Amino acid sequence: MDDPRADLAALYRQSWPRLIGVLVSIGASRVDAELVAQDAYARLLGRWDAICRYEDPEAWVRGVAVRTIVGRLRRREVAARALARLGGGAPRRGPAGEVAAALAGMTPEQRAVVVLHEVMELPVEQIAQELELPVGGVNARLARARRAFKVAEHA
DSSP: OOOHHHHHHHHHHHHHHHHHHHHHHHTOOHHHHHHHHHHHHHHHHHHHHHHTTSSOHHHHHHHHHHHHHHHHHHHHHHHHHHHHHTTSOOOOOOSSSHHHHHHHTSOHHHHHHHIIIIISOOOHHHHHHHHTOOHHHHHHHHHHHHHHHHHHHTO
């Protein structure tokens, strides 16, 4: 790497659209996806001297961003269920469409592994590494997500 700053800028330009697409596919709004991605790249900037030596620095950024958005979505779902129990209305649904409805029926953790595996075509082992999960945990989430998809398909 001749110019680390140029390498970082190139990584940002190339990976930004993919990262936003992944985060939105998992269930984030465009605004939330951009905020989380910005935070992930800011963290990358502070660690670039080490991460630039990684085989796939984009995977590091994606892992940080996906873990962050899953946590945010989980907290929102908990708050929406609590609000519904208190009589504040039903939890909000995601965008229209069969695939979106099926994804909306999954937990954020399940959506994350489905998007990374099926859309990004990442191997289970890489997903496990990026999300800091055991391989068996990724496989379990994929299996539960597939069951949830089948239930939504027949609903």
